[in-house]
Amino acid sequence: MQTCTEVIFYRVPAFPSVKSLFREVRRLGLLSHWEVDDLIFDAAEYRQNGNLATLSDSEQRELLFGVGLFLDSLQSCGRGIASTRALGEAMRRAGIEDVHVIENALDRQTIALADALRIERSPDDVRESFLIVYGSGTRTHDADFRCCADGLVAAMEAEPRLSLQVIGELTLPDEFRRFGSRVQQLQGRDYPAYMALLARADLTIAPLEPTLFNDAKSNIKFLEAAVLDVPAVCSPRDAFTHVVRNGENGLLAEGTDAWRDAVLDLCRDPALRARLGRQAREDVLKRYRPEDVAREQVALCFPEPVADLPEERPLRVMSANIYFAPRSFGGATLIAEEMVRQLSGRGMDLAVFTSAPFLDGRHASSIRYEEDGAPVVATPLSIHIDRVAGLDNPRCSAQFSAWLDAFRPDVVHFHSVQGLGLGLTQLCLERRIPYVITLHDAWWLCERQFMVRQDGRYCFQRHIDLKVCAMCVPEARHLGLRADMMNASLKSATLLLTPSQSHRALYMENGIAADRIKVNRNGFAWPKTKRTPRKSGMPLRFGYVGGAEAVKGYPLIRKAFEALDQGDWELVLIDNKLNLGFSSIHADDWKVQGSVKVLPAYSQDTMDAFYEQIDVLLFPSQWMESYGLTVREALARDVWVISTSPGGQAEDIVDGVNGTLIPLDGRPESLRSAVEGVLAQKERFDDYNNPLKSGLPTFEGQAVELMTFLESVVRPKM
Known part of the structure; x- marks a missing residue:
């Protein structure tokens, strides 16, 4: 039912399980029909059937009890399909106005x-x-x-x-x-x-x-x-x-x-x-x-849909991302969600395909719901994605196929699809639907997604050498096949997008032609209110949003702050996974002189409140990030940023003007030195304003540019 517009219940009694389906039909706003080829919903006429006399009393009672359940189903649907004229008239006498007669055919x-x-x-x-x-x-x-x-x-x-x-x-x-x-x-x-x-x-x-x-x-x-x-x-x-x-x-x-x-x-x-x-x-x-x-x-009863001419309807876009609201997780998800909102608000017709948790009683069925007016189909998928199985997910592909056929997009926009499988791109090719991929990270090039070795250090490859990769992932025998599959999906894309120039350069160094890959800088949520001035003399307040992964620099933060000799500071650690029902950051055993606390991820509504309580954002990512969303959020709110460089995360930072750049060397000493540097001049943050805010991107600008890209894919200029 998640990928259809109408449902037929054939000869179904109104058992509790069936009533739950009726509720789902109403929730999804679908049209429902009750179909039957016998007069089994009219108790008075059913009793006129002389054949009942051949049954036992208990069988007769059971059949007559069922009559009421059938009538309940018919009236719950509100539309009837009858196999004969007389049956259709009986449905109308039961109060059903919308009745169609469809006779039994010879198959x-x-x-x-x-x-x-x-x-x-x-x-x-x-x-x-x-x-x-x-x-x-x-x-x-x-x-x-x-x-x-x-x-x-x-x-x-x-x-x-x-x-x-x-x-x-x-x-x-x-x-x-x-x-x-x-x-x-x-x-x-x-x-x-x-x-x-x-x-x-x-x-x-x-x-x-x-x-x-x-x-x-x-x-x-x-x-x-x-x-x-x-x-x-x-x-x-x-x-x-x-x-x-x-x-x-x-x-x-x-x-x-x-x-x-x-x-x-x-x-x-x-x-x-x-x-x-x-x-x-x-x-x-x-x-x-x-x-x-x-x-x-x-x-x-079911007239064939009338195909809209391209000039008479808005562009129909399907967006696919591993997570989507209400399971919001990670920067790519935020961008995917915001672009759906922005494009919908600009007149485009949007739908979403994403993952869902396994729910009791739902088994492998998909879940359809609406988010900001856009229909979303979510397929059950474990949070822990197997690296090999995540390359191709036949069950996920089957549900994506049904959603493609139901929504019939003009173009598909893929964001982060790890776990959903590359079969999604193949389905687009089979239907001749152009697709665009936003390359949010290095998953398309790197088995470990962020080009970080097992020891947490950045591998510093530019042109990917699979022999080097095999040393990083010694148990992986599929790297060559993986690379072939990834390259095929990338080369079949009509257009590739990246959020930064540095990330575009990485993919170009791995065989993507310059005219096939464009920069579409990520926007972000700008502050809704003016920042409250910091009180002079209070401890310097640091914040970190990257989670417990080594690739985001979490171990470096712990080592750097445990090595500080002073305690006039506070550190807020955001644990994104608390919103998924479990914790990944545990700071109780940190041996520090300052104060450390862990909070759940903020939302768009509480973002300003989070940045109000910090003066410096820590962004010690251990790879050349494609963008760095929280860096831009902080810069727009007059929050100083300590970030690694090079990479997309550093493209809006001028060292010493609106942040501190540290080398991408995996050394806690580098981060510690930068932290000590700002602690030594914490008074400068009492009235600090970022002088470079005007050059930061916006969601609005990103959406307008994205619309142009999508339009060019579907309706190229002659």
């Missing part, structure tokens, strides 16, 4: 089976024996059979060549015992075997007692016989009279004399048998082939 397999089984019937065929076949199926047709029983007995008495073969459960009236071996009762068969028996019949019968319940039944017994050229005698119930033209393509019979005469006429007139069989087949194939029913009936 392609049945038509093919009939073509192989049917016997050519000659108008000159004189038979020594004559076989009537009745398909009863279940034991709920005793009352129906009694409608024709006396007529059949009279016909078999008058014509010794007649024999009867009953397939399935049926309580035959005692009168049939006199015919001995001329009456056979066979056990039920699977459908091909049943059709094979029916094909050998000279005629078949479809008796139904005269009740509204039976008027609502479909004419499938006539269709099955007709497609085999077998003539049929039917009770004149509504669905049969809708297709059977008495004496032209079948016979209608009501009462003992009519049943006797119809059977004898067919037995004694081979030309009539052949003519009725041929005409019945011609009629039902003209009307009941699946394509005909689809065109004439289904299309009225």
